Amino acid sequence: MLAMLVNGSSHLQEKIPVLSPWVDADLGVPADEVATSLARQKGRRVVKTHTPADGFPIWEGVTVIAVYRHPLDIFFSLRKHEANKKVVTPDHPMSLPVPESILRFIDEPVDPEDFDKDTLASVTLHYSKTVLSGRYPNLNVSHYSDMLRDGHRTVRHLARAAGIEADAELIDQVAEATAFSAMKARAVDYAPVGGTGYWKSDAGFFDSGSSGKWEGKLSPAEIDLFNTRLAELVPNERARTWLLAGDG
Template sequence: MRISLMGSCQSCSGAVFSARRTKQLPYAETCWDRHSGTEMHDYKSDQARILAPALRRYRGRRTDPNRWGTWVPRQGDILVCTPPKCGTTWSQTILAMLIHGGPNLPEKLPFLSPWVDADLGVSADNVQVALEAQSGRRVVKTHTPADGFPVWEGVTVIAVYRHPLDVFFSLRKHLTNIKDIDPDDPGLQTVTQSIRSFIDGEVNLENFDQDSLATVILHYQETVSSGRVPELKLFHYADMLRDGHHAVKALAHAAEIDANTALIDRVAEATAFDAMKANAAQYAPVGGTGFWKLDANFFDSGTSQKWEGKLSDHEVARYSARLAALLPDNEARAWLENGDVPATTK
């Protein structure tokens, strides 16, 4: 299910959706108070049934498939599944605030909504205990494609994508902000060297954290093109940037959170780029732990078309040719780069 943020309609309070409304899940009838947005149901006994097992194991410097066991999914849980630097933390924060009734979250976002299959220096036991202690709906994240985890009944999977060249330039800034980064990482080389590595890089399931155009496309193919996840909710970063307020509405709709206008307004204001950057220690993964040189730099610019004026025509042409080879479907390529908003309007 692709979510479009263009246009408006009364039935969804301002956001238009390009596919039919999803069938209501059993938990949706009792879990929300329409006026307060507060949780009315304890989910601890609602363990989600596995409909299909994982098909692959992805691992890397951070990614550890053995850590999936830290999260025992319940019906009503939400899994944000994106390639790196595609609005993961932004989406998590919006969803967490919607679930908890406003911007004042009970814990820092990484504690409340962990990257479940990654080792960022927090023990697996601590992550598991923190997740099990939450009695309501939970939001977790992964950068692993959908064939790397089971399909669960009643778990909402939200996927967000971004123009691959925006991913590339955001990754470069991201890597320079990590204290213990490998100085030989291709992302730290000159733009000319780095873009060559990004374009030409191949997928290595044992080193999946080495991001490349191929890993972004594999993520899209195994998560979206495969049709593996029933009722997958699909978003594009550029569409979300175009109207953050509508993005909050659309995420609430996708997750079947019955949020009123006042809650939508407060969450939209609190999750604007400048607001999140100003409170980076609360929202950045492992924020406040010294993992980053500066927590605030985790939030770089919140913009699109970062490559303009930075890549040569030849480099852009090489990228386009490689993208077409990896993802032959013209419509899929157009959406992956531009979302539902024409490129000329961004």
């Protein structure tokens, strides 16, 4: 959405991952290639990162937009992504049976040497350091479940957050082009490293475009364990409720 808004059109000259690279992802694209691609772009640029806000400087003129989703939706999404990789990582936690995998996700601590090792602790640490710390001024925060409810409203919100003047025609273009079905149909252009063979299926990267992936897949005991651990990691009830469901 942001890449299209910045470029003033849903018709882009490059694939989304080229125009808006995921700068800290180890997906087989050398860092110098990413830097060169960004340097070629004129005007404002859009990059994606999973680094918490305490991991990069406060740059004047840079707009930071953070998006969160229910941690259990993250868990099941990660399992789908791991299963969709052509090259399997041996004994990856997300490849284990759900009962073992969810316990590791809930219980294991943050690994400072491997922050991409996704656990509930790493998800909530990102949230705490980015949103709850108040470190980054004028931070714009959205929840995935809220974004799903109204694509047009989401595009308008992002345009305002980024200070982009977007007329109704552009809002319509971007909302239509970024609808889940439209992105899945053009997965080779929209999925990270689409068209490179990294994924078994580029379209498989776009699983369902929904929230509540975990419903009916976990036992009551597993859900209780999750809620108990989440309360330890995010003691503030209001902050915890928002992380689970957004503004509702």
